[in-house]
Amino acid sequence: MKKIKSVELETGLFILLGFAAIFFLTTQTTNIESYLSDDGYDVTARFEDIGGLNIRAPVTMAGVTIGRVEQILLDPERLEAVVVLKINPEYHQIPLDSDASILTSGLLGGQYIGINPGGSFDSLVEGSEIEFTQSAIVLEDLIGKYLLSVGDE
Amino acid sequence: MNNFLKDFICSIILAIKKVGASTIFLIKISSCLPRIIYTRPELVIKQIYNVGALSLVIIMVSAFFVGMVLGLQGYDSLARFDAETSVGAVSALGLFKELGPVVTALLFSGRAGTAIASEIGLMKTTDQLSAMEMMAVNPIEYVIAPRFIGGIISMPLLTAIFNAIGITGTCIVAVNLMGVDSGVFWSQLISNVDLADVTEGIIKSIIFGVAASLIAVFEGYNCSPSAEGVGLATTRTVVSSAVTVLILDYLITSAII
């Protein structure tokens, strides 16, 4: 009987250790907050060119992450990129006339969306569209323009 | 040359046959899984102990050293790009997505898979399985199913433990030995590892658990009842498990990415 007890004890320890490891991996080594805050509201923004923007890229305001890129689509008529942003529910007072631009962290880092607040008293709500947008700066275009302008002089 | 080709085709047909036979075996096992879990949970617990808890030491030691090597190699390689601060993120991604599930599965087949195959093979050799049939007890339900489900439950837990210990090993090397700031190490790691990366590894490990456990019980149950047959079954278990796990790994990875 004593032997069976020790089997049960060690099996229990093993299972607990396993679940503790899963808990550690999911909470301590990942940015799990972005998944847990699944609630929030969606707003859209149209861009001529999104460059290398990816789904799940952060949406920031004044450097603070306030949401994530939820979805990237192409409008088949206007041939523009439609980006759906999921904004965390606690940030519900973002002015309606704010503008969104695609920025790059560092010279070659990942791209994210920065939002500059406008002055309107109305706020963005579920389904709103951010009308003022600035596309991604594509490095190759920039270099091309620079070379052209140098050539002109 | 002609002979060689013939042998090659023969061995491919044999391999296909084996896949078919083990699939049928899997269906047979699955049909008695709910019953055994519901009516005889103590058998399953005993097998979780045998294949999981007893594999814990080898998994933890291996994980620690794999993690430390990742720290050293990662630091050395990344330093050439002046990116040594990302060593945590790079090691964690490699560990969680790839090395954790694969190395755990290989160690599992070497430690637990061989034990399962030789135990079942020996039970067959000494007529214990036939004796059960004669006592109106289905050996697939009583012997095979608990070992199979025990392996499937143990594998993801072992993998999670492997990942956690491994990344701890990496951290110790990177921070204490190579002088990466521990705050930078963890912030880089946290901001670059997604929950999806962790779950990818765990999902892989569940699939590997099904494959490695199935191969072990299949080889044990179908071995020829002799000392030589049992030895052959354990060898086959390790070889087939290793190849199957690596092939499955590629297939799953290509499906996910």
Add this chain to the structure above:
Amino acid sequence: MKNIENIVEISNLSLKRANNQIFDNISLSIPKGKITAIMGPSGTGKTTLLRLIAGQLRPDEGDVIVNGLDVNKISDQKLFSLRKSIGMLFQQGALLTDINVFENVAFPLKENTKLPNSLIRKIVLMKLHAVGLRGAYQLMPSELSGGMARRVALARAIALDPMLLIYDEPFNGLDPISMGVILRLIKNLNDALGITSIIVSHDVPETASVTDWSYIIADKKIIASGTPQQINLDQSKLVQQFIHGLADGPVPFHFPASDYFNHIISSD
């Protein structure tokens, strides 16, 4: 003999395994309440015959009827319930090695009945007492001698009070004392419980001392049957060679080979 009901009836049975014909159209019957022996040289498929009776193997042709049921035509469920009424003693005992003697004997009871544990304990101790090993109930199978292991296996085989007991080579590799014990047990169980017994063996004198009826199988067929006395008087040379253990006879001493003299002088 004819008006006694038969518990096992095998008719026109043939079995082939990997190009080897093992049985060719054999028929035999096992009468109820008697001890019947199936004897024959090694490798003639005696154990295979037992597996056929227990429904673990299927014949290519012919019927195996046990207690009125055709074992190859009934559902798995019915086959399993039939097996509960058959006890089988395997060559090496086949005790489950990871549980002790008590648990081994309790195994068929726990798996097949819903008896309370206190009653199971009483039954197990009674069965162990019947084979003289009540004192060994706490030992593990690895701690038992060959003869003791077989007695425990016998206790396990009679745990469910079967109507038919099958012994597969019960005397194989036993010392004379253990052999005497097993012989006495077979006889006592048959007389006291009214169990039908089938003994498969090639130990002629020991088997003959307890059986009521014997079959001798050789060369895919039944070559003789009858009471031990009748078998003893059988005129067939093969039967005489087998029961008297002669080195040469219809079963030659030499494996088929080419001419001796030519083989020796050839360079090969």
